[in-house]
Amino acid sequence: MQNPTVSVVVPALNEAENVKPLVDEIMAVANQFPLAEIVYVDDGSTDNTVEVLKSLRGSVNFLKILKHDRRSGQSAAMMTGARGACGDVIITMDGDGQNDPADIPLLYNLYLKHYQNDNLGMVAGQRRKRNDSWSKRVSSRLANKIRAFLLNDGVRDTGCSLKLIRRDVYVRLPYFSHMHRYLPALVKREGYQIALVDVNHRPRLRGVSKYGFWNRLWVGIVDLMGVMWLQARAKMPGKVDQV
DSSP states (O other), X not given: OOOOOEXXXXXXXXXXXXXXXXXXXXXXXXXXXXXXXXXXXXXXXXXXXXXXXXXXXXXXXXXXXXXXXXXXXXXXXXXXXXXXXXXXXXXXXXXXXXXXXXXXXXXXXXHHHHTTSTTEEEEEEEESSOXXXXXXXXXXXXXXXXXXXXXXXXXXXXXXXOEEEEHHHHTTSOOOTTGGGGHHHHHHHTTOEXXXXXXXXXXXXXXXXXXXXXXXXXXXXXXXXXHHHHHHHOOOOOOOOOO
């Protein structure tokens, strides 16, 4: 049986400086797993992110470029990438270079050990040490504790974008803006198991962070309530047999 193929999905908003270094790093480890493609989704950038991506087409045959005509958010970009991907599994990562492509084989090899068990839907990365500002670390730690308590998803760090998800599972998830913060809970809601692995996290070296605590606080509260409602309303069937 052929091993599952991988589409690496990278949402990007004004990350022109980070495109080539990140693509180069992904390609540097591409011999360690069956890479089908690198799917970059430009989320309405106002810099030359798309132009830089186009310039790489001649040297990177694996590159697929999708573009939103206006800024739609990270969750929308990730879902666009998943729907447009051809791989059996999706590996998502941020476009700012803080996720380490060297960890991709780690996620894939863990999945490979269990993928013939149809009930494993995700391998989620959890940052060992977050290389961000004090305010980001504190707000993220608080948000993760509240989320983990209310959703009981068993994940320490859902803010880590480095995740492996079966494509057929991903595209069936209920879509809403900011859903990427709740992927483990949503995957478990569909009846699938998740595996966890600690991964590296690097400081941002180029570009400007799009993170904002206060502008996400109230949206996050509403989203959390929505996911709790989805969990409560989930009613999965038992074993299904064809007769």
